[in-house]
Amino acid sequence: MSSSNPYMPSMVKIIDVTEETKDTKTIKLTFVDDEVRNKFSFKPGQFNMLTVLGVGEAPLSISSDPGEKEYFSHTIRRVGNVTGAITKLCVGDTFGARGPYGNGWPMDKIQDKNILIIAGGIGLAPLRPVIYSIKNERENYGKMEILYGARTPGDCLYRREYDEWKKIPHTRLLLTVDSVPEGMEWEHDVGVVTLLFDKISLNPTETAVLICGPEIMMKFSVQKLLEMGFKDKDIYLSMERRMNCGISKCGLCQIGPKFVCQDGPVFSYFELCNLTEKIF
Amino acid sequence: MLQKENEISVLIENSRLLSPNGMNEFIRKLSAYYEVYAPIKGEKLVVFEKVENPQDIAWDYETTQISPKKFLHKPFEILFSFEDGGKIINENKDVVEKSQILLGLHPCDVRAIEILDKVFTKRYEDPYYMKRRKNSIIIALTCSDAHEACYCTSFGTGPRIDSGFDLLITTLGGNYLVEIGSARGREILSRYADALSTDSSILMEYHRLKNAKLEIIENKISSKMDTEDIAELLEQNINHPLWENLKEECLACGSCTIVCPTCYCFTIIDKVDLTLKSGERQRVWDSCMLLEFAEVALGVNFRSERAARIKQRVYHKLYSFEHQYYIRGCVGCGRCIRFCLKKIDPRKIIAELRGEPIEQ
Numbered sequence: 245m246s247s248s249n250p251y252m253p254s255m256v257k258i259i260d261v262t263e264e265t266k267d268t269k270t271i272k273l274t275f276v277d278d279e280v281r282n283k284f285s286f287k288p289g290q291f292n293m294l295t296v297l298g299v300g301e302a303p304l305s306i307s308s309d310p311g312e313k314e315y316f317s318h319t320i321r322r323v324g325n326v327t328g329a330i331t332k333l334c335v336g337d338t339f340g341a342r343g344p345y346g347n348g349w350p351m352d353k354i355q356d357k358n359i360l361i362i363a364g365g366i367g368l369a370p371l372r373p374v375i376y377s378i379k380n381e382r383e384n385y386g387k388m389e390i391l392y393g394a395r396t397p398g399d400c401l402y403r404r405e406y407d408e409w410k411k412i413p414h415t416r417l418l419l420t421v422d423s424v425p426e427g428m429e430w431e432h433d434v435g436v437v438t439l440l441f442d443k444i445s446l447n448p449t450e451t452a453v454l455i456c457g458p459e460i461m462m463k464f465s466v467q468k469l470l471e472m473g474f475k476d477k478d479i480y481l482s483m484e485r486r487m488n489c490g491i492s493k494c495g496l497c498q499i500g501p502k503f504v505c506q507d508g509p510v511f512s513y514f515e516l517c518n519l520t521e522k523i524f
Numbered sequence: 525m526l527q528k529e530n531e532i533s534v535l536i537e538n539s540r541l542l543s544p545n546g547m548n549e550f551i552r553k554l555s556a557y558y559e560v561y562a563p564i565k566g567e568k569l570v571v572f573e574k575v576e577n578p579q580d581i582a583w584d585y586e587t588t589q590i591s592p593k594k595f596l597h598k599p600f601e602i603l604f605s606f607e608d609g610g611k612i613i614n615e616n617k618d619v620v621e622k623s624q625i626l627l628g629l630h631p632c633d634v635r636a637i638e639i640l641d642k643v644f645t646k647r648y649e650d651p652y653y654m655k656r657r658k659n660s661i662i663i664a665l666t667c668s669d670a671h672e673a674c675y676c677t678s679f680g681t682g683p684r685i686d687s688g689f690d691l692l693i694t695t696l697g698g699n700y701l702v703e704i705g706s707a708r709g710r711e712i713l714s715r716y717a718d719a720l721s722t723d724s725s726i727l728m729e730y731h732r733l734k735n736a737k738l739e740i741i742e743n744k745i746s747s748k749m750d751t752e753d754i755a756e757l758l759e760q761n762i763n764h765p766l767w768e769n770l771k772e773e774c775l776a777c778g779s780c781t782i783v784c785p786t787c788y789c790f791t792i793i794d795k796v797d798l799t800l801k802s803g804e805r806q807r808v809w810d811s812c813m814l815l816e817f818a819e820v821a822l823g824v825n826f827r828s829e830r831a832a833r834i835k836q837r838v839y840h841k842l843y844s845f846e847h848q849y850y851i852r853g854c855v856g857c858g859r860c861i862r863f864c865l866k867k868i869d870p871r872k873i874i875a876e877l878r879g880e881p882i883e884q
Contacts, residue, residue: 250648251603251792251805252612297606298796298803302821323821338610459824486820488792488807491648495789496810496817499826500839501847506647520762520839521832 250491253295253340254280258333259315264401268321268366269331270307274314276338286310288373289348289482289510293490294318294330295340302326303487303505306344307369309376319369319401345490346509349374349480354452357478358386360444362465364393364437364457368401370482370509371456379412387414389446393437393461395422397430418443437461438468448473456482463524466513476514483509483516483523499523532728538704539727540719547693547700551578553716554625558661561595562627563588572626581628583695584668587857591633591785592626593640596656600808603652603792608801624656627663629689631682632674632857634664636785638688642849643788661708664689666734670744673858675871678749681855683741694734701730749856749871750878751842758843761877762835770873771830773866778811780837780860780868786845786853787811812836838873 260272275281286306295301302324308317322331330339351374359378363371371390378385390409394400400419410417418440420433433440437457453474455462462481469479485497485504497504500519502511516523542550554560555575563585564573570585572592606612629637637657644653667674667683676682685692690709694701699720704710721727781787791810796803810817813834818827827833845853854870861869 249651251651255610297610297612297805298794298801300794301792301805327821340610484820484824485826486818488790492646493644493648493650493788493790494792494807494810495812496791498836498840498844501844503848520759520843521836522762 250342251489253293253301253342255338256341257338258335261333261335264319265321265399267323267331268319268401270317270319270402271330271333272308272315272317273341274316275341284316284344285313286316286344286373287348288351288377289370290344290346291370291490291509292318292341292343293345293487294326295342296326296329297340299325299329301340301488303345303490305370305482305509307372309380310373311376311380319366319372321366343490345505347507349454349482349510350452351377354454354480355384356386358446358451359388360446360451360453360474361388361390361392362437362453362455362457363391364461365395365399366401367455367457367461367482368392369456371454372402374454375409375412379409382413386450387416387446388412389416389418389444391418391420391437391440391444393420393422393440393457396425397421397428398425416445436464438464441465441468441472444472449475451478453479454482455479459484459524470513476517477512479513480510481513481516483511485509535731536724536727538710539731540702540704540713540717541721541727541730542700542702542717543720544698544700546718546720548578550713550717551575551581551627554627554712557623559622559624560627561592561624572628575627583628583665585628586669586671587630587632587674587859587862589783589859589863591636591783591857591859592629593633593636593785593788595624595626596637596660597640597644597653597788597790597809600806601652603805603807605804606802608799623659623661625661625663628665628693629662630665630667630857631685632676632855633785634662634685634688635679635681635855636857637662639786639845639849639851639853639855640788642851646849661712662689662691663709664692664705666692666694666738667741668695668737670741671858671862672747673861673869674745675747675749675856675858677742677745677856678751678871679852679854679856683738683745694730694737696730696733696737699730701727701734747871749854749874750880751852751874754842754874755846757874757877758839764877766873766876767831767835770834770868773868774813774830774834775865776813776815776830776833777865778813779863779865781811781813782809783859783863784841785855785857785859786841789817812840838870841870842874 255276256273262270291303291305304318307319320327424430487497488494490505492503492506500521560575562575563570563582564580565582570582644650689705692703789810790807792807819825841853
């Protein structure tokens with residue numbers, strides 16, 4: 245990364261591609277330049293600006309274990325020009341990246357608390373580094389419960405890793421899907437993610453909640469959590485907004501006086517509900 | 525008394541008087557070494573443009589339509605270009621190497637640059653803006669009149685100004701009182717200008733004339749925005765019916781953001797040539813008033829409501845800037861009022877939120 249010019253992407257090389265769902269891939273990357281690679285580290289919940297020259301740039305959460313020093317990953321759903329271009333690339337191909345940006349999840353602040361992770365769809369991507377961070381430093385955190393909802397069983401991300409997650413001490417993984425196509429086996433719940441809330445066993449006053457998903461899902465999750473006695477200061481949301489720079493210059497990502505790219509993307513619900521711009 | 529005497533001697537020491545010929549000669553000499561931009565009389569409007577002939581400068585201009593921010597934060601610029609194979613070339617292609625002089629900026633526009641400085645330096649330095657900024661000499665100009673839409677006095681951003689410039693010119697009785705605001709200003713003045721007078725009593729008389737001129741302008745700016753406790757006012761009026769009413773007025777055309785001297789939002793786009801492989805990454809001014817401003821993938825739009833976009837602009841200027849940069853984002857230049865097709869007026873918005881009667 246050119247330190248003098250924060251807009252300049254550095255070259256990254258694809259070292260592995262995993263098909264997650266029909267429209268989503270997890271791409272393992274490494275910086276081509278040794279210096280950039282050695283300097284790069286990130287916190288769970290941070291994002292990079294990914295560049296395909298000639299197509300554009302887009303903010304994408306980093307989805308890998310922050311303890312991995314050899315590579316980092318992005319889980320990319322094909323929804324726009326940049327994500328469309330990147331998901332067409334193969335192992336060995338290169339494109340651009342700059343970052344990491346943003347505050348990330350408050351991993352220090354939530355130490356010693358129980359951790360309730362609530363994710364919807366692609367929203368699990370920025371939470372995967374949290375799961376691995378907690379696994380790596382298991383003694384620093386309380387019990388962990390992961391609630392994940394997707395559209396169909398085939399839309400669930402990281403299915404190959406669920407057994408490993410469930411083996412993390414004091415960890416529960418609860419899954420639900422909106423619908424199950426005929427003939428498909430599914431031994432978990434069916435319905436929106438909030439239907440899983442009755443199964444939460446964590447004490448609301450000793451638990452930090454980390455949520456990422458579509459705004460509508462976050463809205464109803466927060467509503468129900470507050471009813472259950474979780475505190476607005478303990479509920480953290482990762483917000484999505486349009487971003488062009490990642491460095492609080494382009495002005496696009498503002499919610500009230502907050503720059504989602506630098507002040508966020510993670511905010512407590514307490515912060516968000518007191519802003520001059522209503523979120524949901 | 526001693527302190528007062530000291531202040532006067534500093535004032536005199538930092539002042540020069542130039543004749544009309546002396547001023548033209550000064551600008552001519554500057555043009556040889558710098559790109560000099562100033563308000564130039566066009567066919568219909570006065571526009572900040574490169575000075576070809578010092579006599580074209582409109583010393584008594586009303587605030588221009590587009591502010592001099594365009595010389596620092598360009599409406600359009602190339603961030604870098606790229607070649608087939610992904611090689612990035614020429615990072616700073618579009619950044620001027622030659623120093624530029626921005627001449628004839630009214631106090632509000634000088635203050636607006638100070639606000640942009642904060643935006644483009646906080647947390648990360650924007651290399652494109654900063655390179656131009658460091659290469660820019662600011663020669664301010666005391667206003668010669670006030671427009672009905674001027675409300676700088678509400679923000680303390682004019683018509684008096686005592687910093688933020690390298691030189692400050694005031695036209696008085698056909699001559700030019702020039703005040704020095706920086707070492708760089710002193711240097712270009714002593715190098716390229718022949719002063720008409722450095723006599724202290726003459727200079728003091730010109731300072732008295734300047735003061736009288738400023739008082740007249742200040743008195744003329746009768747329309748104000750009441751900025752007291754404006755943060756609380758805005759916090760309490762997020763759901764005021766005014767916002768919904770304004771959406772019927774506002775055309776969401778974005779004119780206000782283009783003419784605003786402190787609006788800086790931009791979009792980054794890649795433009796490719798016919799090979800579809802080489803091209804340029806560019807940035808262009810964007811506008812929070814436009815529908816697509818807050819739209820993300822899959823067509824999700826966080827400000828699809830026009831009322832939300834109007835609110836964003838007003839709150840950003842009068843509320844968010846203070847949280848973000850400890851400064852208000854409005855300098856009261858009045859451009860957004862003058863160039864709004866529907867004459868939407870922030871002074872009236874604030875008055876209405878305060879429950880004050882609105883003059884039609």
